[in-house]
Amino acid sequence: xxxxxxxxxxxxxxxxxxxxxxxxxxxxxxxxxxxxxxxxxxxxxxxxxxxxxxxxxxxxxxxxxxxxxxxxxxxxxxxxxxxxxxxxxxxxxxxxxxxxxxxxxxxxxxxxxxxxxxxxxxxxxxxxxxxxxxxxxxxxxxxxxxxxxxxxxxxxxxxxxxxxxxxxxxxxxxxxxxxxxxxxxxxxxxxxxxxxxxxxxxxxxxxxxxxxxxxxxxxxxxxxxxxxxxxxxxxxxxxxxxxxxxxxx
Numbered sequence: 001x002x003x004x005x006x007x008x009x010x011x012x013x014x015x016x017x018x019x020x021x022x023x024x025x026x027x028x029x030x031x032x033x034x035x036x037x038x039x040x041x042x043x044x045x046x047x048x049x050x051x052x053x054x055x056x057x058x059x060x061x062x063x064x065x066x067x068x069x070x071x072x073x074x075x076x077x078x079x080x081x082x083x084x085x086x087x088x089x090x091x092x093x094x095x096x097x098x099x100x101x102x103x104x105x106x107x108x109x110x111x112x113x114x115x116x117x118x119x120x121x122x123x124x125x126x127x128x129x130x131x132x133x134x135x136x137x138x139x140x141x142x143x144x145x146x147x148x149x150x151x152x153x154x155x156x157x158x159x160x161x162x163x164x165x166x167x168x169x170x171x172x173x174x175x176x177x178x179x180x181x182x183x184x185x186x187x188x189x190x191x192x193x194x195x196x197x198x199x200x201x202x203x204x205x206x207x208x209x210x211x212x213x214x215x216x217x218x219x220x221x222x223x224x225x226x227x228x229x230x231x232x233x234x235x236x237x238x239x240x241x242x243x244x245x246x247x248x249x
Contacts, residue, residue: 051128055163071170073152177211
């Protein structure tokens with residue numbers, strides 16, 4: 001748990017990009033009855049939101065679509081990005097977030113894609129200040145899309161606006177479709193839900209239709225795509241969705 005982000009807070013409400021409810025629930029949660037604690041966390045969220053707006057303005061100025069990729073560890077975020085490098089008709093780069101190591105950034109760079117690694121140490125999510133550091137290390141003038149691959153975690157990243165335009169949340173078949181209902185804050189944030197590793201469906205008790213229904217109960221009309229990175233056609237559908245959003249946002 002982060003020492004300062006308030007990630008032990010339980011929130012049953014929708015978080016917008018401005019995270020108004022992230023502030024509201026501080027005052028209604030029995031875990032936080034210390035006024036000073038509430039004030040500190042509120043200030044952290046306010047400062048983060050201000051920096052996130054600055055990041056978004058920076059992306060907007062350069063015409064770059066920023067996409068926040070969120071999921072639990074091992075759902076296939078980095079593999080998806082590697083495969084997108086083979087099929088995407090747009091130019092992209094990646095800001096990588098992990099507690100330690102540069103492994104994911106090195107994997108992306110090996111595909112000829114610009115990447116910058118942020119090592120968060122003990123922090124279980126990226127925040128807007130970390131992303132601000134990263135975006136100044138990226139050749140944004142040469143990019144159409146900037147992916148922000150958040151730390152693997154289905155809780156905290158949902159409460160921190162990093163300055164992205166869109167949120168894409170992955171849930172893999174081995175995790176089980178119940179994760180959508182168990183982590184509603186994350187999936188309410190999603191503009192696109194990707195059900196990944198669908199090649200493993202014969203080996204797991206995962207009901208794709210039930211997963212889609214659960215996602216749309218949390219956020220009606222959210223887009224949902226099935227992805228098997230061994231089937232390039234499914235990756236192409238993700239690229240097409242991004243291209244559509246890039247042109248018509």
